[in-house]
């Protein structure tokens with residue numbers, strides 16, 4: 001399946017019905033999710049591997065991975081409401097294998113893994129004054145992953161590289177991503193907000 005076809009398949013994935021601003025609930029656009037998953041697949045990080053989506057929301061990254069032949073996919077989310085949507089999305093996408101949806105705190109994840117591929121678009125903390133809320137998600141990736149792909153706020157490269165180096169890992173790829181968000185939170189003052197982000201591939205071990 002091409003990257004474009006993957007983005008089309010993910011076009012049916014519904015987003016958050018009642019998004020909660022403190023949890024930074026906005027969904028990754030299908031194009032960007034397809035870009036990340038396709039890139040990961042070309043690196044050999046999806047097929048026949050265990051893929052974990054931390055802060056899965058309505059399942060966009062988990063379902064993208066599930067369309068590319070992994071051995072197992074786990075979606076971890078704190079909030080039960082988007083998890084219910086994720087289950088409906090799974091039926092629409094008809095991916096295999098079935099995704100294991102787990103309601104849990106992604107920063108204290110109840111998984112005994114060391115070799116997973118982690119995909120994540122974690123909360124950045126920029127709007128809530130909790131700068132680098134993504135740090136705790138990176139901590140989890142360092143524990144459970146061999147490789148991770150994570151979306152961060154623009155300007156995070158220095159922070160991510162320093163964090164990863166401290167954990168003995170390496171940032172092997174980085175690319176910029178810009179995406180539109182519909183107006184859904186009070187701190188958005190126009191109909192659409194453009195989010196400038198950066199995506200990093202990290203090899204942890």
Ligand SMILES: C[S@@+](CC[C@H](N)C(=O)[O-])C[C@H]1O[C@@H](n2cnc3c(N)ncnc32)[C@H](O)[C@@H]1O
Pocket residue numbers: 023024025026027028053054055056057058059060061076077078079082104105106107120121122123
């Ligand atoms: C930016 S959204 C990304 C959603 C989804 N991964 C996507 O790409 O469309 C961040 C998600 O992380 C979830 N989240 C925030 N803090 C969390 C935590 N401590 N544990 C698990 N999920 C969390 C939010 O509820 C939200 O669904």
